[in-house]
Amino acid sequence: MASQIDARGRLRHLISLEEMPRTQLVGLLDRSEQFLTAMGQYPASNQALAGRTVANLFFEPSTRTRASFELAARRLGAEVLSLDVSMSSRAKGESLLDTIYTLQAMQIDVFVVRDAQSGVPAFICDHVAPHVAVLNAGESHLNHPTQGLLDVLTIRLHKPGFEQLVVAIAGDIQHSRVARSAHHALMTLGVGELRLVAPPALAPDPAEFASAILLDNIEEGVAGADVVMCLRIQRERMEVSRNPDPADFYREFGLTPERLALAKPDAIVMHPGPMNRNVEIAGSVADGPQSVIEEQVTNGVAVRMAVMQAVMETIHG
Ligand code: CP
Secondary structure (H helix, E strand, O other): OOOEEOOOOOOOOOOOOOOOOOOHHHHHHHHHHOOOOOOOOOOOOOOOOOOOOEOOOOOOOOOOOOHHHHHHHHOOOOOOEEOHHOOOHHHHHHHHHHHHHHHHHOOOOEEEEOOOOOOOHHHHHHOOOOOOOEEEEEEEEEEEEHHHHHHHHHHHHHOOOOOHHEEEEOOOOOOOOHHHHHHHHHHHOOEEEEEEEEOOEEEEEOOOOOHEEEEEHHHHHOOOOEEEEEOHHHHHOHHHHHHHHHHHHHHOOOOOOHHHHHOOOEEEEEEEOOOOOOOOOOOHHHOOEOOOOHHHHHHHHHHHOOOHHHHHHHHHO
């Protein structure tokens, strides 16, 4: 299988944060910070990808990630092709690889890929030309590396010093690629304590998260936390009969103001989106003073600019 790093240890593709060395992860966060400007100022931009073409291939729905990659590519001077996959020839039976080879023949430099099936981004890496990069924009329940980067960047901007932090991720952990990528990044950064809080029906296999504390009680999970991240129920990844009732979920598990009051007074509240208000999080908490949810979105563009610039530097020097 193609590696996401080249023979010199540089980022060549981005598939997962699982085995990313700490220096590379921190380097991407530092690079991302350089692309942040204050709201109301012009967004950061340069011409690092001038003349290059980025293709967005989203075989699952997306608002944030797709728009964020598109803006990031444009702010680096690239052309962007966002394929309408429901209207593409894959819907007529064309294989994924034939779609990739067809677009590659139009001189695509970067494929940004989201797919419901595990292994698709790595499979594409194995088949693209030597000058082409593949970036994982969400893979089944397994990986969402740019989300993981933007999440730890957001935490770092508010609470530098991961070793001192208690981070609680609450909700449907079992089906969440966001939780997995956050887990990979937080472990690499040496987080003090990571709590994964889920009702029993949505709890993950403990073996997969050996270094985290698994809990099924939201009050216990949130108590004393510095960071509380809420996750939605991933209904698209479970049978309808297993879908929890939204009102029951909110009553037993939702992040209400009363539950948030159990966390540290200066705790930040995160959510990757899309958000279901008054299911996994109260609307007043999502909009409240501790929420950094919109900052996560802003930071996502900077992270995607950093990742695209890094892989293009690896390929073209
Ligand atoms: N956080 C996230 O992946 O959101 P989208 O599904 O809207 O891209």
